[in-house]
Amino acid sequence: MTPLLEAQNLTVHFEGVVALNGFSLTVNDGEILGIIGPNGSGKTTFFNTISGFVKPDKGHIFYNQREITHVSPHVIAELGIARTFQNLELFPYMTVLQNVMVGNHSRVTTKDALKNICSRDERQRQEFQALEVLDFLGISGFEHSRPAGLPFGIQKLVELARALVMQPELLLLDEPAAGLNEQETMEMGRIIKDIRDDLIITVLVVEHDMSLVMSISDRVVVLSSGETLTEGTPEEVKINRDVVEVFLGSTY
Amino acid sequence: MDVQIIIYGLTLGSVYALVALGLVVIYRATEIINFAQGEMMMLSAYVFFTLSLSGTGPFLAVAGTLLFAAFLGVGMNLLVSRPLIGKPVFAQIMATIALSILLRSIAGIVWSHEDQYIDAPVSMILQDFGWFKMSPYQGLIILVTLGLVVVFYLFLKFTLLGTSIKATSEDPVAAQLMGIPIKRVYMVVWIVSGIVSAVAGILISPQSGLHPTIGIRFGMKALPAAVLGGFGSLPGAIVGGITLGMLESMAIVYLPTAVYDIFPWVVLILVLLIRPEGILGVKKRKRV
Numbered sequence: 001m002t003p004l005l006e007a008q009n010l011t012v013h014f015e016g017v018v019a020l021n022g023f024s025l026t027v028n029d030g031e032i033l034g035i036i037g038p039n040g041s042g043k044t045t046f047f048n049t050i051s052g053f054v055k056p057d058k059g060h061i062f063y064n065q066r067e068i069t070h071v072s073p074h075v076i077a078e079l080g081i082a083r084t085f086q087n088l089e090l091f092p093y094m095t096v097l098q099n100v101m102v103g104n105h106s107r108v109t110t111k112d113a114l115k116n117i118c119s120r121d122e123r124q125r126q127e128f129q130a131l132e133v134l135d136f137l138g139i140s141g142f143e144h145s146r147p148a149g150l151p152f153g154i155q156k157l158v159e160l161a162r163a164l165v166m167q168p169e170l171l172l173l174d175e176p177a178a179g180l181n182e183q184e185t186m187e188m189g190r191i192i193k194d195i196r197d198d199l200i201i202t203v204l205v206v207e208h209d210m211s212l213v214m215s216i217s218d219r220v221v222v223l224s225s226g227e228t229l230t231e232g233t234p235e236e237v238k239i240n241r242d243v244v245e246v247f248l249g250s251t252y
Numbered sequence: 253m254d255v256q257i258i259i260y261g262l263t264l265g266s267v268y269a270l271v272a273l274g275l276v277v278i279y280r281a282t283e284i285i286n287f288a289q290g291e292m293m294m295l296s297a298y299v300f301f302t303l304s305l306s307g308t309g310p311f312l313a314v315a316g317t318l319l320f321a322a323f324l325g326v327g328m329n330l331l332v333s334r335p336l337i338g339k340p341v342f343a344q345i346m347a348t349i350a351l352s353i354l355l356r357s358i359a360g361i362v363w364s365h366e367d368q369y370i371d372a373p374v375s376m377i378l379q380d381f382g383w384f385k386m387s388p389y390q391g392l393i394i395l396v397t398l399g400l401v402v403v404f405y406l407f408l409k410f411t412l413l414g415t416s417i418k419a420t421s422e423d424p425v426a427a428q429l430m431g432i433p434i435k436r437v438y439m440v441v442w443i444v445s446g447i448v449s450a451v452a453g454i455l456i457s458p459q460s461g462l463h464p465t466i467g468i469r470f471g472m473k474a475l476p477a478a479v480l481g482g483f484g485s486l487p488g489a490i491v492g493g494i495t496l497g498m499l500e501s502m503a504i505v506y507l508p509t510a511v512y513d514i515f516p517w518v519v520l521i522l523v524l525l526i527r528p529e530g531i532l533g534v535k536k537r538k539r540v
Contacts (some may be wrong), residue, residue, distance in 0.1 A: 073428035089426035091419055102419050105431045
C-alpha cells in the first residue's frame with residue numbers, strides 16, 4: 001500500500017510540556033486508522049499539527065510525498081485534508097445548508113467563483129451536491145435549520161457533511177463518538193465505514209470509545225505521553241499487556 | 253413630526269450608518285473595536301479636500317480618495333490589526349485609541365487645526381417638493397448610502413468572498429479548514445471598511461467642514477450607532493445609524509444646543525442599560 005500521509009519524528013512542546021515526543025506514523029491510502037490513547041496523550045495535538053494549526057518543534061509531515069509541515073491550514077485543506085472537531089466548530093449563524101456549502105470553498109477557483117456570481121446553475125449545482133451529502137449521512141430535512149437548535153448527534157453529522165463536501169482524500173475525525181449515545185455511536189461507525197468504502201476516502205480517527213475504534217479500524221495506533229506505545233490490528237492491540245496497563249492500570 | 257426633521261435625520265443617519273458599517277465589519281471579522289474608525293473617515297475627507305483643490309475634477313478626486321482609503325485599510329491591517337488579533341481587549345482598545353490621537357495630530361500637522369471648507373458637488377440649497385423640502389446634496393447622501401448598502405448586501409450574500417467573510421467572522425478556525433485564507437479575508441475587510449468610511453467622509457465634509465476632530469464629532473458616533481443597532485450585526489449598523497441620526501435630528505430641534513452633542517452618548521448608556529443587545533442584535537449565549 002502507498003503511504004498517503006507520513007509523520008516523521010514529530011516533537012511538539014507547549015511551554016515545557018511535551019505533547020508529542022518524536023512521534024512517527026504512516027497512514028496508508030484507503031485505510032481506516034484509529035488512534036487511541038489516554039487524555040493528554042497528544043492525539044488532538046497530532047491532528048492540529050497535520051492541519052497546520054500547530055507547528056512542530058521538530059519533525060516533518062509529508063502528504064502525497066509533499067512536505068506540508070509549515071504549510072498554512074487553508075492550503076492543507078485545499079490539498080485534500082478535511083477534519084472534524086472534538087468540540088463542534090460549526091458556523092452558528094448559518095443554516096445547515098449554508099454551513100455545508102462553505103465546504104465547497106476549498107475546491108472553488110477564482111474562475112469558478114466568478115461563474116458562481118453570474119450563473120444560477122453553478123449555485124444550484126453546489127447546493128445539489130451539499131444536499132446529496134446530507135442525504136448520504138441521513139440528515140436530509142434539516143438543511144434550513146440553524147445548527148444550535150439541533151440534537152448534538154445531528155450537529156456532529158452536519159460537521160461531517162461539511163468536511164465531506166470538500167471531497168477530501170484524507171479525513172481526520174477527532175472523537176466522532178464523543179457525546180453520542182450507544183445507538184448513535186453504532187450508526188457513526190457504519191457511516192465511517194461507508195465513507196471509506198463508498199466515497200473512497202482514507203480515514204484517520206482519534207477516539208476514546210474503544211468499541212467504535214476496534215470495530216471500524218484496519219489498524220490501531222496507541223499513543224501514550226506523545227509516543228507510540230504499540231500499533232497493530234485491533235485484535236493485536238486488544239491483547240497487548242502495555243495497552244491494558246495504560247488504559248486500566250497495572251492491577252488488571 | 254416635521255418632515256424636515258426626518259430628512260435631516262436620514263442624511264445624518266446615513267453617514268453614521270456608513271461609518272458604523274465600517275466599524276462593525278472589522279469587529280465581525282477580527283473582534284477588534286477600532287476606535288480610530290472616525291479618523292479613517294477624517295483622513296479620507298482631507299485627502300478628498302486636497303485632491304479637489306488640486307483641480308483634478310470631482311471624479312478623479314473621488315477615485316483618488318477611495319484608492320487612498322484602500323491603502324489606508326491595507327496599512328491598518330498590517331500595522332494595527334495583525335499584531336492585535338487575539339490580544340487582550342484592553343490592549344486592543346488602548347492601541348486603537350492611541351492611533352486615533354496619533355492620526356488626529358498628523359492631520360493637524362499636515363492640514364492645520366483651522367476649520368476648512370469644501371463645496372458640495374451638488375447644491376446644498378433646499379428645494380421645495382410640495383410637502384417637503386430637500387437639497388440635492390441631502391438626496392445625494394441618502395442615495396449613495398442606499399446604493400452602497402445594496403452593493404454591500406449583494407457582495408456578502410452572493411460572492412464567495414462574502415461567504416468567506418461571514419465564515420471567518422463566525423469561526424476563524426473552521427473557516428481555515430474549509431480552505432479560506434483568513435489573513436486575506438482580514439485584508440479585504442479592512443480595505444472595505446476604509447472605503448466605506450471614506451465615502452462617509454466625502455459625503456459629510458461639505459456639511460461638517462474639515463477639522464482634525466470631525467472623526468470624533470461625526471465618525472465616533474458610529475459606536476453608539478452600532479450599539480443601538482446591535483453590536484456585531486451588519487443590518488444593525490445601518491438601522492442603528494439611521495435611528496441615531498433621527499434621534500439627533502429631533503434633539504437638535506427640541507433640546508438646547510449644549511445638550512444635543514452629548515445626546516448620542518446618552519443613547520449609548522440607555523441602550524446598554526435597557527437593551528444591551530440593541531435593536532437587531534442577538535443575545536449572546538456563552539458556550540460551556
